[in-house]
Amino acid sequence: MTTASVGTLIADLLVQEGLIDQEKVRYALRVQAKLPRSQPLVAVLQDLGYVAEDQVRQTLRNRRVDIRLGDLLTELGVLSDSDLQSALALHKSRPGTKLGQILVENSFINEETLLDLISVQLAIPFLRMDRLLVDEQMARRIHPGNLRKMRCVPVRDDSGDLLLAFEDPLSAPPHDVLEKVVPGQFDIAIARHHAVETALENLQKPPAKATQVSESLVVRKVNELVETALADGVSDIHIEPLKDRLRVRMRQDGVLVPREDLPKDMARALVSRIKIMAGADIAERRRHQDGRILYDQGGNKVDLRISFYSTVFGEKTVMRLLNNRSRLLDIAELGMQPRTLQRLKEDVLDVPSGVTLVTGPTGSGKTTTLYGSINYLNNPNTSIITAEDPVEYVIEGINQCSINAKIGITFEETLRHIVRQDPDVIVIGEIRDKFSADTAIQAALTGHKVLTTFHTEDSIGGLLRLLHMDIEAFLISSTVVCVVAQRLLRKVCDQCAREHVLAPDEIRRLGYNPADVRRLVFRRGTGCAHCNFLGYRGRVGIYEILVLDEPVRDALINRKTSYEIRRICADSTGMVTLLEDGLVKASEGLTSFEEIIRTLPRLDKPRPIAELNRLLGVRS
Ligand SMILES: [Zn+2]
Structure with a gap:
């Protein structure tokens, strides 16, 4: 098949799928003929905006047509014609190799692109993971020599169906031959060379018996888990005993992602090793415990908080990587919109006294905002003192105290002493009860600036919760300067x-x-090596800043309902809600529709994006 006919063949399929009509194909052919440098027809159709790359790939998958890899590469615009000719020449000079191998080895394309296209060509799924979740039970039912010879491993997909993941499905035996070797129903998939190799190696290792789990193996495994987590910016490692295996998951960008399965036999030795490192009791397996590890990462100490929780299948371990959560940010880097940042500085942080509450659920980035604010206020003429549980970042030039009830440094005791230290700014890690709320308000009444966090859904919820803690409305209204509510998307x-x-x-x-709303365009990721195939990388803060003004203070004293206070805030203070800030950031392509639905409270009808851009000082 010539390249030209491959192009028209694909164009025909696109017409059959109803994605374009003949008129557009004819127009694209005329454009193609006039181009100074020859361009494949499909690339021209894409450039004209008639079809998207995804639609082309989906069509090829649906139709499963027989097109040679080289033709597919050039027609889709992945490889230039001259590069293909050079690769073909090399291929000819090295009999016994595959064209794909030549292309990757000589960096014409990367493995990712190659496998992606083969998966399109063969209409099979591409398993992008570096580590495959092998179905070990099934693997044991297939002769190991067969797996090695075919270079494939059995895995389960998300819906539990069996897939045979081949490194090179083009050289896989025909289906009827495979059926004699593999019991039950299965489909074919393609996976990375490295992933298949690692999985095959792991299958060859004898199944670990409790007595055979060597100490050095366990030590290496724990270090490997921590090192991987550190490298990937993971905040928590979960090691969970299930009925038949030990599952490892890691929280990355706020979402728990499965990483690998370990043999169940390894559980006890692994937990014991972590307990030794964390200073917990290894003989005690039925009670919950906690501990701490100062992990030495090439001379750099990383603080790990460990929790052991007794479950029906054994102890579950969670390791929280404190210093790994995020680096200390300048408040300008928190991702606030221009007007939001300006308000935080001018109307909140630059005000000499009063309470500022940062609210949100666990993992919403409250601490990062708190530290960013401390950093902004930190100068040689200001005394800043903190009571934190525990200290998460050490900031030069301020006085930080880590609460440690075990040695008698309790929260109450610390707060009693804190005002005697002649501070200008007091940071209370978290308002957790009436005592800490009273301390914050008393300190503000005596002219201090107080920064603290609070566990509530939104800004107005923060005010109402203080009321519910039996704190007088007039005290709240005269001391609270601002409530910041936030999320990380x-x-x-x-x-x-x-x-x-x-x-x-x-x-x-x-x-x-x-x-x-006629048209709203957001973005979403399709998954690539850069983002570990999650479609997301990093996080963006979403903020709702309520600066209390007279109408809001009045509403609070008069004990208006949250609905009324909310309306007053929007009308008088120009407050932009969490949902609204999220919508603006999604319209800028920063986050997705799914993230908004998953994380933001949708209490009121949002205002139009154009109006929000104006309120937030965003240039649209
Ligand atoms: Zn990506």
């Missing part, structure tokens, strides 16, 4: 982001009327 991976034009139904779920 996952950021769409820039490397694999695609436009997402919202459907009317999705627009409705955001609280808009589809009749008012």
Whole structure:
């Protein structure tokens, strides 16, 4: 088949799928003929905006046509014609090799692209993971020599179906031959060379018996887990005993992601090793325990908080990597919109006294905002003192205290002493009860600036919760300067982001009327090596800043309902809600529709994006 005919063949399929019509194909052919440098037809169709790359790939998968790899590469614009000719020449000079291998080895394309295209060509799934979740039970039912010879491993997909993951499915035996070797129903998939190799090696190792789990293996495994977590910016490692295996998951950008399965036999030795490192009692297996590890990462000490929790299948271990959560940020780097940042500085932090509350659920980035604010206030003429449980970042020039009830440094005791230290700024890690709330308010009444965090859903919820703690409304209204509510949303991976034009139904779920909002375009990631195939990389902060003004203070004293206070805030203070800030950031392509639905409270109808941009000082 010539390249030209491959192009028209694919164009025909696109017509059959109803994605384009003949008129567009004819127009693209005319454009193609006039181009100074020859371009494949499919690339021209894409450039004209008639079809998206995804649609082409999906069509090829649906139709499963027989097109040679080289033709597919050039037609989709992945490889230039001259590069293909050079690769073909090399291929000819090295009999016995595959074209794909030549292309990757000589860096014409990377493995990722190659496997992706083979998966399109053969209409099979591409398992992008570096570590495959091998179905070991099934693996044991297939002769190990066969797996090694075919270079494949059995894995389960998300819906539990069996897949045979081949490194090179083009050389896989025909289905009827495979059926004689593999029991039951299965489909074919393609996986990375490295992933298949590692999985095959692991299968060859004898199944670990409790007595055979060597100490050095366990020590290496624990170190490997911590090192991987540190390298990937993971905040927590979960090691969970299940009925038949030990599952390792890691929280990355706020979401728990499965990493690997370990043999169940390894559980006891692994937990014991971590207990020794954490100073916990290894003989005690039925009670919950906690501990701490100062892990030495090439001379750099990393603080790990460990919790052991007794479950029906054994002890579950969670390791929290404190210093790994995020680096100390300048408040300008928190991701606030221009007007939001300006308000935080001028109306909140530059005000000499009063309480500032940062609220949000666990993992919403409160601490990062708190530290960013401390950093902003930190100067040689200001005395800053903290009571934290525990200290998460050490900041030069301020006085930080880590609460440690075990040695008698309790929260109450520390707060009693803190005001006697002649501070200008007092940081209370968290308001957790009436005592700490009273301390914060008393300190503000005596002219101190108090920064603290609070566990509530949104800014108005923060005010109301103080009321419910039996604190007089007039005390709250005269001391609280500002409530910041926040969330961290996952950021769409820039490397694999695609436009997402919202459907009317999705627009409705955001609280808009589809009749008012004609078009809303967000982005979502499709998954690539850069983002570990999650479609997201990093996080972006979403903020709602309520600066209390007279109408809000009055409403509070008069014990208005949260609905009324909310309305007053929007009208008089120009407050932009969490949902609204999220919508603006999604419209900038930073986060996705799914993240907004997953994390932001949708209490009120949001205002139109253009109006929000104006309120936030965003140039649209
Ligand atoms: Zn990506």
